[in-house]
C-alpha cells in the first residue's frame with residue numbers, strides 16, 4: 131500500500147494539513163534531537179521527519195520497509211543514511227541511538243507494543259523518543275474533523291493516481307489509541323517522563339518519553 135501511495139504522499143500531506151505538517155515535524159524533531167545526536171527516524175517514508183531531525187543537528191538514519199517511499203527519501207537528502215527494514219525487527223544493536231522519531235508511522239504497525247520496545251532497545255540510556263500521530267479530537271472540532279477525514283480525504287485520494295489507499299486512513303486512526311492510552315502503552319514499553327501535546331485543535335499529538 132505504501133509503495134502505491136509514494137508518488138502522491140507529499141502532495142497529500144500538504145493538502146490535508148494546509149502545509150502545517152512540516153511545522154509539526156520540525157517541532158517533533160526539535161523536542162528530542164540535540165546537535166551531534168545519533169538519530170533513528172523509523173517509518174521514515176519520503177523522509178520529511180528525518181530531514182527535520184538532520185536540520186536539528188542530528189546524524190540521521192531513516193528506516194522504512196517501502197522501497198518506493200525510500201526512493202523518494204534518497205532523492206530528498208543524501209546526508210541521511212536510508213535503510214530498508216522493519217520497525218518490528220530493527221537491524222541495529224542495542225543502544226545505537228541518542229534519539230528516535232516516528233512520524234505518522236506507529237499507527238500502521240501490527241504490534242504497537244513491540245514497535246515501542248524495539249525503539250527503546252536501540253536507544254542509549256537517557257535517549258529520547260518522539261512520536262507524532264494523528265488522533266481524534268473531542269469537542270467542537272469533532273464533527274468537522276469527521277467530515278474532513280471520513281469523507282473529503284478519501285475522496286481527494288481517489289482523484290490522485292495511486293491515492294485510493296487513502297480510504298484506509300479514517301479506519302486506521304479510529305482503531306489507534308487516544309493520547310492517554312498511547313502514553314500508557316509507552317510507559318508499559320519502558321519509557322519514562324512520558325508527556326504529550328496536541329496540535330491543530332487536537333488533530334495531531336506529539337508524545338515524548340525517555341529511556342531510563
Ligand SMILES: C[S@@+](CC[C@H](N)C(=O)[O-])C[C@H]1O[C@@H](n2cnc3c(N)ncnc32)[C@H](O)[C@@H]1O
Nearest residue numbers: 132173174175194195196199216217233234235
Ligand atoms: C504514513 S507514512 C509516514 C512517513 C513519514 N514518517 C512522515 O512523517 O511523513 C508511514 C510509513 O511507515 C512505513 N511503515 C509502516 N509499517 C512499517 C514497519 N513495520 N517497518 C518499517 N516501516 C513501516 C510505511 O512504509 C510508510 O512509509
